[in-house]
Amino acid sequence: MFAVTVRDxxxxxxxxxxxxxxxxxxxxGAxxxxxxxxxxxxxxxxxxxVDIGLAxxxxxxxxxxxxxxxxxxxPEFAGVNTSTEYLAKVVADRLADRVRDGALGEGARGLAGITVTFRESHVAWASYECAL
Structure with a gap:
């Protein structure tokens, strides 16, 4: 399995x-x-x-x-504990929607999945993996 990771x-x-x-x-704050x-x-x-620039x-x-x-x-988070794990899922799901909508180019339609990791610190992080 190949992977490309981008960071923000x-x-x-x-x-x-x-x-x-x-x-x-x-x-x-976090x-x-x-x-x-x-x-x-x-x-x-x-x-x-995937095109790194588009990703x-x-x-x-x-x-x-x-x-x-x-x-x-x-409103989208009303009554929700926005834990690190939950935020990783939100971002992964939104990226998956963008892949499906073609925002990452036609080549991205062959992606198998996305894993999003939220790093709280140098000693703690959480990830969510979604299939495409």
């Missing part, structure tokens, strides 16, 4: 509900380094997994909708 970052604010979250129940890995079994006709642009576009936002105020 996002800065958000949010809070959590539930005793398990302790002090994170209060509003707080800065994540976000990696999106695009996978396929065979390279396309140009010997690419970078689309990851940036997906994250722009979240960047410098209080997620608690966004």
């Amino acid at each position: 970052h996002v800065m958000i604010a949010h809070s959590f509900r539930g005793e398990v979250f302790g002090p994170a129940r209060r509003l707080h 800065t994540y380094v976000v990696d999106a890995a695009f996978r396929r079994a065979e390279l396309d006709a140009d010997n690419l997994v 970078t642009r689309e990851l940036n576009g997906v994250l722009a909708a979240l960047n410098y936002r209080n997620l608690d105020e966004l």
